[in-house]
Amino acid sequence: MLEIDAFFMNEDRHTNNIAVIYNEKTQKYELSPFFDQGLCMFADINQDYPIDQSLEYCLEKIEAKPFSSDFDIQLDAAEELYGIQIGFQFTFKDIQIYLQKNSENYPREVIRRVEQLLRRQMRKYGYLMKK
Template structure:
Protein backbone atom coordinates (compact mmCIF):
# COMPACT_ATOMS: atom_id res chain seq x y z
CA UNK A 1 0.00 0.00 0.00
CA UNK A 2 1.34 3.40 -0.95
CA UNK A 3 2.21 5.79 1.88
CA UNK A 4 1.50 9.48 1.34
CA UNK A 5 3.12 12.09 3.54
CA UNK A 6 1.05 15.20 4.16
CA UNK A 7 3.49 18.16 4.24
CA UNK A 8 3.32 20.32 7.36
CA UNK A 9 2.27 23.39 5.36
CA UNK A 10 -0.63 21.62 3.62
CA UNK A 11 -3.93 22.95 4.89
CA UNK A 12 -6.61 20.27 5.27
CA UNK A 13 -9.79 20.80 3.30
CA UNK A 14 -12.82 19.94 5.38
CA UNK A 15 -15.29 18.29 3.04
CA UNK A 16 -18.85 18.17 4.30
CA UNK A 17 -20.93 15.15 3.42
CA UNK A 18 -24.39 14.08 4.55
CA UNK A 19 -22.63 12.30 7.45
CA UNK A 20 -20.45 15.19 8.62
CA UNK A 21 -16.93 16.34 7.91
CA UNK A 22 -14.10 14.43 6.28
CA UNK A 23 -10.51 15.63 6.07
CA UNK A 24 -8.86 15.66 2.67
CA UNK A 25 -5.76 17.24 1.24
CA UNK A 26 -4.46 18.25 -2.15
CA UNK A 27 -0.80 17.34 -2.57
CA UNK A 28 0.48 18.15 -6.07
CA UNK A 29 -2.07 16.56 -8.42
CA UNK A 30 -3.43 14.08 -5.88
CA UNK A 31 -6.50 14.35 -3.68
CA UNK A 32 -6.09 12.36 -0.46
CA UNK A 33 -9.11 11.45 1.68
CA UNK A 34 -8.97 10.07 5.21
CA UNK A 35 -11.22 7.30 6.54
CA UNK A 36 -13.35 8.85 9.26
CA UNK A 37 -16.38 6.60 9.76
CA UNK A 38 -15.18 3.18 8.66
CA UNK A 39 -13.80 1.81 5.42
CA UNK A 40 -14.61 4.64 3.01
CA UNK A 41 -11.30 4.17 1.20
CA UNK A 42 -12.01 0.52 0.40
CA UNK A 43 -15.50 1.53 -0.77
CA UNK A 44 -14.05 4.15 -3.13
CA UNK A 45 -11.56 1.71 -4.60
CA UNK A 46 -14.16 -1.03 -5.01
CA UNK A 47 -16.57 1.37 -6.72
CA UNK A 48 -13.91 2.44 -9.20
CA UNK A 49 -12.96 -1.21 -9.77
CA UNK A 50 -16.55 -1.93 -10.82
CA UNK A 51 -16.52 0.99 -13.24
CA UNK A 52 -13.20 -0.19 -14.68
CA UNK A 53 -15.12 -3.34 -15.66
CA UNK A 54 -17.83 -1.36 -17.40
CA UNK A 55 -18.44 0.32 -20.74
CA UNK A 56 -17.59 3.71 -19.22
CA UNK A 57 -14.39 5.31 -20.45
CA UNK A 58 -11.65 6.38 -18.03
CA UNK A 59 -12.80 9.97 -18.52
CA UNK A 60 -16.24 9.12 -17.12
CA UNK A 61 -15.21 7.97 -13.64
CA UNK A 62 -12.49 8.70 -11.09
CA UNK A 63 -10.11 5.89 -10.19
CA UNK A 64 -9.22 5.62 -6.49
CA UNK A 65 -6.24 3.95 -4.80
CA UNK A 66 -5.81 2.81 -1.20
CA UNK A 67 -3.11 4.54 0.81
CA UNK A 68 -1.68 5.04 4.26
CA UNK A 69 -1.65 8.70 5.25
CA UNK A 70 1.15 10.10 7.39
CA UNK A 71 -0.30 13.19 9.05
CA UNK A 72 1.80 16.25 9.96
CA UNK A 73 1.45 15.39 13.68
CA UNK A 74 3.11 12.02 13.07
CA UNK A 75 -0.05 9.94 13.31
CA UNK A 76 -1.04 7.55 10.53
CA UNK A 77 -4.44 6.90 9.05
CA UNK A 78 -5.91 4.83 6.25
CA UNK A 79 -7.62 6.40 3.28
CA UNK A 80 -7.49 6.70 -0.46
CA UNK A 81 -6.33 9.06 -3.15
CA UNK A 82 -7.24 10.02 -6.69
CA UNK A 83 -5.74 12.27 -9.33
CA UNK A 84 -7.16 15.72 -9.99
CA UNK A 85 -9.58 15.43 -12.92
CA UNK A 86 -10.48 19.11 -13.23
CA UNK A 87 -7.59 20.10 -15.50
CA UNK A 88 -8.06 23.89 -15.82
CA UNK A 89 -11.82 23.77 -15.87
CA UNK A 90 -14.12 25.42 -13.36
CA UNK A 91 -16.14 23.08 -11.17
CA UNK A 92 -19.81 23.83 -10.54
CA UNK A 93 -21.97 21.50 -8.47
CA UNK A 94 -25.57 20.86 -9.45
CA UNK A 95 -26.69 22.95 -6.48
CA UNK A 96 -24.42 25.86 -7.36
CA UNK A 97 -25.55 25.67 -10.97
CA UNK A 98 -29.11 26.32 -9.83
CA UNK A 99 -28.02 29.04 -7.40
CA UNK A 100 -26.05 30.81 -10.15
CA UNK A 101 -29.31 31.01 -12.05
CA UNK A 102 -31.21 32.38 -9.04
CA UNK A 103 -32.95 29.11 -8.32
CA UNK A 104 -32.68 26.08 -6.07
CA UNK A 105 -33.09 22.34 -6.46
CA UNK A 106 -35.29 22.34 -3.34
CA UNK A 107 -38.40 23.43 -5.21
CA UNK A 108 -38.11 20.25 -7.28
CA UNK A 109 -36.60 17.71 -4.90
CA UNK A 110 -38.83 18.62 -1.95
CA UNK A 111 -42.03 18.72 -3.98
CA UNK A 112 -43.97 15.72 -2.67
CA UNK A 113 -46.54 16.08 -5.46
CA UNK A 114 -43.93 15.01 -8.02
CA UNK A 115 -42.96 11.42 -8.75
CA UNK A 116 -39.31 10.40 -8.91
CA UNK A 117 -39.44 10.46 -12.70
CA UNK A 118 -41.08 13.90 -12.75
CA UNK A 119 -38.41 15.29 -10.43
CA UNK A 120 -35.72 13.90 -12.69
CA UNK A 121 -37.32 15.35 -15.83
CA UNK A 122 -37.63 18.79 -14.26
CA UNK A 123 -34.02 18.75 -13.06
CA UNK A 124 -32.88 17.62 -16.49
CA UNK A 125 -34.78 20.40 -18.25
CA UNK A 126 -33.24 23.04 -16.01
CA UNK A 127 -29.72 21.64 -16.42
CA UNK A 128 -30.10 21.69 -20.19
CA UNK A 129 -31.43 25.25 -20.03
CA UNK A 130 -28.46 26.39 -17.92
CA UNK A 131 -25.69 24.49 -19.72
CA UNK A 132 -26.97 23.53 -23.15
CA UNK A 133 -26.07 19.86 -22.64
CA UNK A 134 -28.27 16.80 -22.26
CA UNK A 135 -26.91 14.43 -19.61
CA UNK A 136 -29.92 12.15 -19.30
CA UNK A 137 -28.06 8.93 -20.09
CA UNK A 138 -25.15 9.72 -17.80
CA UNK A 139 -27.29 10.73 -14.82
CA UNK A 140 -29.70 7.78 -14.89
CA UNK A 141 -26.74 5.43 -15.27
CA UNK A 142 -25.05 7.06 -12.28
CA UNK A 143 -28.21 6.67 -10.18
CA UNK A 144 -28.44 3.01 -11.18
CA UNK A 145 -24.80 2.55 -10.17
CA UNK A 146 -25.52 4.29 -6.85
CA UNK A 147 -28.31 1.80 -6.20
CA UNK A 148 -25.97 -1.09 -6.87
CA UNK A 149 -23.27 0.15 -4.49
CA UNK A 150 -25.74 1.58 -1.94
CA UNK A 151 -24.29 5.07 -2.21
CA UNK A 152 -26.08 7.20 0.38
CA UNK A 153 -24.21 10.42 -0.39
CA UNK A 154 -25.26 11.45 -3.92
CA UNK A 155 -26.52 14.85 -2.77
CA UNK A 156 -26.66 17.78 -5.16
CA UNK A 157 -23.11 18.85 -4.34
CA UNK A 158 -21.83 15.41 -5.39
CA UNK A 159 -23.08 15.87 -8.93
CA UNK A 160 -20.54 18.07 -10.64
CA UNK A 161 -20.26 19.96 -13.91
CA UNK A 162 -17.09 21.32 -15.48
CA UNK A 163 -17.08 24.65 -17.31
CA UNK A 164 -14.50 25.71 -19.87
CA UNK A 165 -14.43 29.55 -19.77
CA UNK A 166 -12.32 29.77 -22.93
CA UNK A 167 -14.68 27.68 -25.04
CA UNK A 168 -17.75 28.56 -22.96
CA UNK A 169 -18.73 24.92 -22.90
CA UNK A 170 -19.99 22.52 -20.25
CA UNK A 171 -19.59 18.82 -19.56
CA UNK A 172 -20.56 16.49 -16.75
CA UNK A 173 -17.69 15.62 -14.42
CA UNK A 174 -16.70 11.96 -13.99
CA UNK A 175 -18.39 9.88 -11.30
CA UNK A 176 -16.59 10.57 -8.03
CA UNK A 177 -16.94 10.48 -4.25
CA UNK A 178 -18.41 7.03 -3.64
CA UNK A 179 -16.95 6.56 -0.15
CA UNK A 180 -20.25 6.28 1.69
CA UNK A 181 -21.18 3.07 -0.12
CA UNK A 182 -21.19 -0.65 0.66
CA UNK A 183 -22.22 0.10 4.30
CA UNK A 184 -18.80 1.71 4.86
CA UNK A 185 -20.12 3.84 7.73
CA UNK A 186 -19.49 1.41 10.58
CA UNK A 187 -20.99 3.84 13.07
CA UNK A 188 -24.40 3.63 11.41
CA UNK A 189 -23.98 0.07 10.13
CA UNK A 190 -22.06 -1.88 12.80
CA UNK A 191 -19.99 -4.90 11.87
CA UNK A 192 -21.57 -8.22 12.77
CA UNK A 193 -25.15 -7.24 11.93
CA UNK A 194 -26.90 -9.16 9.11
CA UNK A 195 -26.46 -7.52 5.71
CA UNK A 196 -30.12 -7.97 4.87
CA UNK A 197 -31.10 -5.80 7.83
CA UNK A 198 -28.42 -3.16 7.30
CA UNK A 199 -29.12 -2.81 3.57
CA UNK A 200 -32.74 -1.92 4.30
CA UNK A 201 -31.61 1.01 6.47
CA UNK A 202 -29.67 2.79 3.70
CA UNK A 203 -31.42 5.80 2.15
CA UNK A 204 -30.83 7.00 -1.39
CA UNK A 205 -30.36 10.54 -2.75
CA UNK A 206 -31.19 12.92 -4.34
CA UNK A 207 -34.55 12.22 -6.00
CA UNK A 208 -35.96 9.62 -3.63
CA UNK A 209 -34.85 7.87 -0.45
CA UNK A 210 -35.76 4.55 -2.11
CA UNK A 211 -32.97 3.14 -4.30
CA UNK A 212 -35.46 1.06 -6.31
CA UNK A 213 -37.31 4.20 -7.41
CA UNK A 214 -34.12 5.75 -8.76
CA UNK A 215 -32.94 2.44 -10.27
CA UNK A 216 -36.20 2.23 -12.22
CA UNK A 217 -35.22 5.36 -14.17
CA UNK A 218 -32.47 3.41 -15.94
CA UNK A 219 -33.75 1.70 -19.07
CA UNK A 220 -30.50 1.69 -21.02
CA UNK A 221 -28.23 -1.20 -22.01
CA UNK A 222 -26.24 -3.33 -19.58
CA UNK A 223 -22.98 -1.55 -18.84
CA UNK A 224 -21.06 -3.67 -16.30
CA UNK A 225 -19.15 -6.74 -17.44
CA UNK A 226 -19.97 -9.26 -14.72
CA UNK A 227 -17.44 -11.81 -15.95
CA UNK A 228 -14.64 -9.26 -15.92
CA UNK A 229 -15.68 -7.92 -12.51
CA UNK A 230 -15.73 -11.33 -10.81
CA UNK A 231 -12.35 -12.14 -12.33
CA UNK A 232 -10.96 -8.81 -11.06
CA UNK A 233 -12.24 -9.52 -7.55
CA UNK A 234 -10.47 -12.91 -7.58
CA UNK A 235 -7.13 -11.56 -8.74
CA UNK A 236 -6.79 -8.16 -7.07
CA UNK A 237 -4.50 -8.00 -4.06
CA UNK A 238 -6.85 -5.96 -1.85
CA UNK A 239 -8.92 -7.10 1.11
CA UNK A 240 -12.19 -5.24 0.68
CA UNK A 241 -13.69 -6.87 3.77
CA UNK A 242 -17.41 -6.33 4.21
CA UNK A 243 -17.57 -4.08 1.14
CA UNK A 244 -16.99 -7.10 -1.08
CA UNK A 245 -19.61 -9.10 0.81
CA UNK A 246 -22.13 -6.33 0.16
CA UNK A 247 -21.24 -6.25 -3.53
CA UNK A 248 -21.61 -10.01 -3.92
CA UNK A 249 -24.99 -9.79 -2.19
CA UNK A 250 -26.06 -7.11 -4.65
CA UNK A 251 -24.87 -9.19 -7.60
CA UNK A 252 -27.28 -11.92 -6.52
CA UNK A 253 -30.21 -9.50 -6.43
CA UNK A 254 -32.29 -9.96 -9.61
CA UNK A 255 -33.35 -6.30 -9.60
CA UNK A 256 -29.84 -5.41 -10.81
CA UNK A 257 -29.63 -8.06 -13.53
CA UNK A 258 -30.24 -5.54 -16.33
CA UNK A 259 -27.06 -3.65 -15.39
CA UNK A 260 -24.80 -6.62 -16.19
CA UNK A 261 -23.64 -8.49 -19.23
CA UNK A 262 -21.30 -11.44 -19.52
CA UNK A 263 -18.55 -12.01 -22.06
CA UNK A 264 -16.16 -9.63 -23.77
CA UNK A 265 -18.49 -6.89 -25.00
CA UNK A 266 -21.94 -5.64 -24.15
CA UNK A 267 -24.84 -7.38 -25.85
CA UNK A 268 -22.69 -10.40 -26.81
Protein backbone atom coordinates in the same frame (compact mmCIF):
# COMPACT_ATOMS: atom_id res chain seq x y z
CA MET B 1 -24.54 8.17 -11.76
CA LEU B 2 -27.70 6.81 -10.13
CA GLU B 3 -26.95 3.35 -11.55
CA ILE B 4 -23.52 3.44 -9.90
CA ASP B 5 -25.02 4.74 -6.66
CA ALA B 6 -27.66 1.97 -6.61
CA PHE B 7 -25.19 -0.78 -7.45
CA PHE B 8 -22.60 0.29 -4.87
CA MET B 9 -25.19 1.52 -2.32
CA ASN B 10 -23.84 5.07 -2.17
CA GLU B 11 -26.00 6.88 0.35
CA ASP B 12 -24.19 10.20 0.11
CA ARG B 13 -25.53 11.55 -3.17
CA HIS B 14 -27.18 14.91 -2.65
CA THR B 15 -27.72 17.97 -4.79
CA ASN B 16 -24.47 19.54 -3.62
CA ASN B 17 -22.33 16.67 -4.87
CA ILE B 18 -23.54 16.07 -8.37
CA ALA B 19 -20.63 17.01 -10.61
CA VAL B 20 -20.51 17.74 -14.31
CA ILE B 21 -17.75 17.66 -16.90
CA TYR B 22 -17.55 20.21 -19.68
CA ASN B 23 -16.38 18.95 -23.07
CA GLU B 24 -14.77 21.85 -24.92
CA LYS B 25 -14.96 20.09 -28.29
CA THR B 26 -18.70 19.47 -28.16
CA GLN B 27 -19.40 22.40 -25.84
CA LYS B 28 -21.69 20.15 -23.80
CA TYR B 29 -21.89 19.16 -20.17
CA GLU B 30 -22.07 15.56 -18.98
CA LEU B 31 -22.53 14.06 -15.54
CA SER B 32 -19.38 12.90 -13.84
CA PRO B 33 -20.36 9.37 -12.81
CA PHE B 34 -17.50 8.68 -10.39
CA PHE B 35 -17.77 11.52 -7.96
CA ASP B 36 -17.91 11.28 -4.17
CA GLN B 37 -18.40 7.57 -3.66
CA GLY B 38 -17.00 7.76 -0.13
CA LEU B 39 -20.04 6.33 1.65
CA CYS B 40 -20.77 3.41 -0.61
CA MET B 41 -20.92 -0.27 0.41
CA PHE B 42 -21.74 0.53 4.05
CA ALA B 43 -18.39 2.25 4.52
CA ASP B 44 -19.30 3.75 7.89
CA ILE B 45 -18.58 0.65 9.96
CA ASN B 46 -18.00 2.67 13.14
CA GLN B 47 -21.42 4.26 13.48
CA ASP B 48 -24.16 3.59 10.94
CA TYR B 49 -23.25 0.10 9.71
CA PRO B 50 -21.21 -1.68 12.40
CA ILE B 51 -19.30 -4.62 10.96
CA ASP B 52 -20.98 -7.01 13.40
CA GLN B 53 -24.40 -6.18 11.91
CA SER B 54 -25.78 -8.41 9.18
CA LEU B 55 -25.99 -7.40 5.56
CA GLU B 56 -29.79 -7.61 5.83
CA TYR B 57 -29.78 -5.14 8.74
CA CYS B 58 -27.65 -2.71 6.74
CA LEU B 59 -29.85 -3.06 3.65
CA GLU B 60 -32.94 -2.21 5.70
CA LYS B 61 -31.30 0.86 7.20
CA ILE B 62 -29.68 2.47 4.15
CA GLU B 63 -31.45 5.31 2.35
CA ALA B 64 -30.75 6.65 -1.12
CA LYS B 65 -30.61 10.34 -1.97
CA PRO B 66 -31.47 12.86 -3.41
CA PHE B 67 -34.66 12.01 -5.31
CA SER B 68 -36.04 9.08 -3.29
CA SER B 69 -35.00 7.16 -0.21
CA ASP B 70 -35.18 3.96 -2.30
CA PHE B 71 -32.35 3.20 -4.74
CA ASP B 72 -34.61 1.18 -7.02
CA ILE B 73 -37.22 3.94 -7.36
CA GLN B 74 -34.49 6.43 -8.34
CA LEU B 75 -32.94 3.94 -10.74
CA ASP B 76 -36.24 3.02 -12.38
CA ALA B 77 -37.12 6.68 -12.91
CA ALA B 78 -33.71 7.53 -14.38
CA GLU B 79 -33.70 4.50 -16.68
CA GLU B 80 -37.24 5.25 -17.82
CA LEU B 81 -36.15 8.75 -18.82
CA TYR B 82 -32.65 8.04 -20.15
CA GLY B 83 -32.32 4.30 -20.63
CA ILE B 84 -29.51 2.21 -19.25
CA GLN B 85 -26.41 4.35 -19.13
CA ILE B 86 -23.71 1.97 -17.91
CA GLY B 87 -22.55 -1.60 -18.18
CA PHE B 88 -20.14 -3.06 -15.65
CA GLN B 89 -17.40 -5.19 -17.17
CA PHE B 90 -16.11 -7.06 -14.14
CA THR B 91 -16.87 -10.51 -12.83
CA PHE B 92 -17.10 -11.79 -9.30
CA LYS B 93 -13.75 -13.47 -9.88
CA ASP B 94 -12.29 -10.02 -10.68
CA ILE B 95 -13.65 -8.75 -7.36
CA GLN B 96 -12.14 -11.67 -5.46
CA ILE B 97 -8.74 -11.13 -7.10
CA TYR B 98 -8.81 -7.41 -6.26
CA LEU B 99 -9.84 -8.04 -2.67
CA GLN B 100 -7.18 -10.72 -2.27
CA LYS B 101 -4.51 -8.31 -3.53
CA ASN B 102 -5.68 -5.73 -0.99
CA SER B 103 -6.47 -8.08 1.87
CA GLU B 104 -3.64 -6.80 4.07
CA ASN B 105 -5.23 -3.32 4.04
CA TYR B 106 -8.64 -4.34 5.43
CA PRO B 107 -9.93 -6.60 8.18
CA ARG B 108 -11.30 -9.94 7.01
CA GLU B 109 -14.83 -8.94 8.15
CA VAL B 110 -14.79 -5.91 5.85
CA ILE B 111 -13.64 -7.97 2.89
CA ARG B 112 -16.35 -10.55 3.61
CA ARG B 113 -19.03 -7.84 3.74
CA VAL B 114 -17.84 -6.33 0.44
CA GLU B 115 -17.90 -9.77 -1.19
CA GLN B 116 -21.40 -10.45 0.13
CA LEU B 117 -22.74 -7.09 -0.96
CA LEU B 118 -21.22 -7.16 -4.44
CA ARG B 119 -22.39 -10.73 -5.05
CA ARG B 120 -25.90 -9.65 -4.08
CA GLN B 121 -25.77 -6.54 -6.23
CA MET B 122 -24.46 -8.47 -9.25
CA ARG B 123 -27.45 -10.81 -8.98
CA LYS B 124 -29.94 -8.00 -8.40
CA TYR B 125 -28.64 -5.77 -11.19
CA GLY B 126 -27.54 -8.52 -13.55
CA TYR B 127 -28.82 -6.53 -16.53
CA LEU B 128 -26.06 -3.96 -15.85
CA MET B 129 -23.34 -6.60 -16.10
CA LYS B 130 -21.74 -6.80 -19.56
CA LYS B 131 -20.87 -10.28 -20.67
